[in-house]
Amino acid sequence: MTxxxxxxxxxxxxLTTAENYxxxxxxxxxxxxxxGCLGLPGHFCVGIFPDALxxxxxxxxxxxxESLVIWSVKEALxxxxxxxxxxxxALILGTATAGIGELAETPEKDGLxxxxxxxxKKIADTLGFVSTPITVSNACISGATxxxxxxxxxxxxxxxxxxxxxxxxxxxxxxAGFDSFKALSPVECRPFDMERLGLNIGEGAATLIxxxxxxxxxxxxxxxxxxxxxxxxxxxxIPSGDGLARAIRKVADPDRISLLAxxxxxxxxxxxxxxxxxxxxxxxxxxxxxxxxFKSHFGHTxxxxxxxxxxxxxxxxxxxxxxxxxxxEELGVSGKISICSCLQETDKKAFIKTQxxxxxxxxxxxxxxxxxxxxxxxxxxxxxVKTVEIDPEGLSVDGQSIPLENQGxxxxxxxxKKYLADGSRFFxxxxxxxxxxxxxxxxxxxxxxxxxxxxxxxxxxxxxxxVLADRKHLSTFSEEYYPSPAIFINTLPNVVLGEIAVTxxxxxxxxxxxxxxxxxxxxETLLRTxxxxxxxxxxxxxxxxxxxxxxxRASLKLLKLKKR
Amino acid sequence: MEELxxxxxxxxxxxxxxxxMTPDQIDNDAPLFGEGMGLDSIDALELIVILDKHYGxxxxxxxxxxxxxxxxxxxxxxxxxxxxx
Numbered sequence: 001m002t003x004x005x006x007x008x009x010x011x012x013x014x015l016t017t018a019e020n021y022x023x024x025x026x027x028x029x030x031x032x033x034x035x036g037c038l039g040l041p042g043h044f045c046v047g048i049f050p051d052a053l054x055x056x057x058x059x060x061x062x063x064x065x066e067s068l069v070i071w072s073v074k075e076a077l078x079x080x081x082x083x084x085x086x087x088x089x090a091l092i093l094g095t096a097t098a099g100i101g102e103l104a105e106t107p108e109k110d111g112l113x114x115x116x117x118x119x120x121k122k123i124a125d126t127l128g129f130v131s132t133p134i135t136v137s138n139a140c141i142s143g144a145t146x147x148x149x150x151x152x153x154x155x156x157x158x159x160x161x162x163x164x165x166x167x168x169x170x171x172x173x174x175x176a177g178f179d180s181f182k183a184l185s186p187v188e189c190r191p192f193d194m195e196r197l198g199l200n201i202g203e204g205a206a207t208l209i210x211x212x213x214x215x216x217x218x219x220x221x222x223x224x225x226x227x228x229x230x231x232x233x234x235x236x237x238i239p240s241g242d243g244l245a246r247a248i249r250k251v252a253d254p255d256r257i258s259l260l261a262x263x264x265x266x267x268x269x270x271x272x273x274x275x276x277x278x279x280x281x282x283x284x285x286x287x288x289x290x291x292x293x294f295k296s297h298f299g300h301t302x303x304x305x306x307x308x309x310x311x312x313x314x315x316x317x318x319x320x321x322x323x324x325x326x327x328x329e330e331l332g333v334s335g336k337i338s339i340c341s342c343l344q345e346t347d348k349k350a351f352i353k354t355q356x357x358x359x360x361x362x363x364x365x366x367x368x369x370x371x372x373x374x375x376x377x378x379x380x381x382x383x384x385v386k387t388v389e390i391d392p393e394g395l396s397v398d399g400q401s402i403p404l405e406n407q408g409x410x411x412x413x414x415x416x417k418k419y420l421a422d423g424s425r426f427f428x429x430x431x432x433x434x435x436x437x438x439x440x441x442x443x444x445x446x447x448x449x450x451x452x453x454x455x456x457x458x459x460x461x462x463x464x465x466x467v468l469a470d471r472k473h474l475s476t477f478s479e480e481y482y483p484s485p486a487i488f489i490n491t492l493p494n495v496v497l498g499e500i501a502v503t504x505x506x507x508x509x510x511x512x513x514x515x516x517x518x519x520x521x522x523x524e525t526l527l528r529t530x531x532x533x534x535x536x537x538x539x540x541x542x543x544x545x546x547x548x549x550x551x552x553r554a555s556l557k558l559l560k561l562k563k564r
Numbered sequence: 565m566e567e568l569x570x571x572x573x574x575x576x577x578x579x580x581x582x583x584x585m586t587p588d589q590i591d592n593d594a595p596l597f598g599e600g601m602g603l604d605s606i607d608a609l610e611l612i613v614i615l616d617k618h619y620g621x622x623x624x625x626x627x628x629x630x631x632x633x634x635x636x637x638x639x640x641x642x643x644x645x646x647x648x649x
Contacts, residue, residue, distance in 0.1 A: 180609060180613065181609060182609060182612070182624070182625050182626065233604070233605070234606075235605065235606055236605055413583075423602075425604075426583075427581045427582070427583035428580070428581045428606075480617075482613055482616065482617045483613075484579070484610060484613055485606050485609040485610055485613070486579070486580070486581070486606050486607070486609075486610050489606060
């Protein structure tokens with residue numbers, strides 16, 4: 001249980017939580033229909049900052065993403081006395097694409113664009129943090145992942161407080177990518193509705209300041225959460241909703257369900273997400289709980305959404321209200337759920353937030369007002385059973401060099417054909433994904449049979465992430481406009497975790513973290529807290545990084561729970 | 565028609581990264597999805613890009629592509645009837 005000491009929402013609807021809640025309460029929406037958007041041809045409906053509001057937030061010498069994060073964190077901090085400059089205060093960011101939009105304007109290295117981990121360092125330095133900032137990039141569930149990580153780091157006693165900010169910005173990069181997926185609605189999105197046509201992309205930042213529970217205070221708390229992978233397909237959720245349902249069941253037993261005022265759903269308004277989510281909610285026993293969603297006010301704000309949407313729910317429950325789902329008229333999903341179509345009264349003070357993402361990951365987080373019992377950290381022992389190192393020079397397994405014919409990037413197809421050759425999408429992957437895929441494949445092959453799929457986990461840390469795929473995606477729409485879904489999917493660095501999860505049926509937690517450097521101490525901290533909180537029976541973890549075609553490194557290990 | 569089929573196959577092999585595959589290994593009548601070639605939903609979207617980029621044919625959604633993308637012959641036939649470039 002972690003206390004929420006302060007919040008901020010920075011969106012086209014306002015620069016504080018109060019402004020945003022007031023706007024949403026009045027039914028306002030940030031969504032605008034535009035012919036041509038950010039230099040792209042065609043008709044789009046997006047949640048975009050008005051110029052005047054953007055000018056208040058934009059800082060000189062910083063990307064739009066960095067500016068948004070700095071504004072949101074600063075405003076949230078102004079409501080507390082948390083010591084930013086203490087080594088015991090963490091900065092944790094959640095983002096799907098960070099400042100990727102800047103890449104279009106800065107094709108060479110010396111522009112404003114920074115890898116997300118380095119952008120986080122610049123933000124941390126500017127705000128005065130001294131701890132190493134951690135950026136979670138788990139596509140649309142980055143917000144939930146960042147909060148869970150913060151809660152674990154506080155519970156483990158490593159930090160006293162954590163500033164958690166989820167943010168993403170609208171860019172031609174992301175817009176073209178989702179356009180190639182035919183996932184965009186040309187009009188305001190309508191989650192769960194019969195007439196829904198797809199999602200709208202939005203932008204914004206949202207911040208939670210988390211601290212250890214204070215029993216005196218009647219504050220909102222992050223009680224519990226579960227993240228997992230449905231191991232079905234990198235860009236499509238399992239139609240049964242089994243992965244998300246499993247996550248919800250972990251955080252909501254019947255006792256907890258009886259306390260719930262509402263569910264704040266992901267509700268992206270794509271045909272597949274909403275259908276899957278309705279099945280998951282119904283099968284996890286939440287079919288009768290009033291369900292609302294906020295994407296028709298903001299569009300999909302990706303990394304921000306998992307933080308922004310719970311904050312608005314807290315505001316509404318503080319008022320004793322459940323807000324109606326804007327734009328909803330008739331249920332267009334087969335799972336029997338109770339969409340809140342008009343303002344409802346409630347005196348309950350707890351809710352669940354659900355999220356699902358590319359890469360197959362799902363998340364469910366339970367929030368409640370007031371204090372509760374502290375979960376005791378579990379004592380578990382792990383042993384390293386296998387290691388893999390790959391760099392342009394070659395491959396070694398358990399410290400033994402393995403003879404191969406090729407060097408450089410050509411090593412990876414050779415390893416794949418020789419040891420894995422499993423009919424996966426390997427040849428459609430970018431270099432980063434190939435490296436992660438063969439590295440983890442060598443560890444997972446024939447070694448996971450003794451663990452149940454839901455007890456297998458994956459944790460990968462990187463610096464440069466998918467930067468090579470990012471540049472390739474840019475080339476598909478910067479002159480002629482033919483964005484490619486197969487290339488775009490690789491620009492989300494967590495997607496390879498989905499590829500790995502599908503192949504090896506890893507259905508536990510799968511997380512991608514971006515750091516300012518490949519820092520062993522930071523990896524060790526993340527590893528320890530992940531093991532203590534999720535107690536998988538097998539976990540594959542380590543670094544995977546590609547700076548260029550010729551400079552790359554994977555350093556991975558398989559850990560298993562020690563049998564007593 | 566035969567020339568179109570040959571070019572189309574090369575475009576598909578290239579865009580879908582069908583490693584090590586040559587045009588003569590793709591059966592003109594075999595189903596592209598499910599069994600047969602085993603393409604997936606991302607590949608279907610990629611085929612939409614091929615039609616747009618090389619033949620000036622705009623499909624709105626994968627659902628519209630369902631009948632068109634049954635086999636190489638179906639796609640070639642559709643291209644011949646609808647191409648604008």
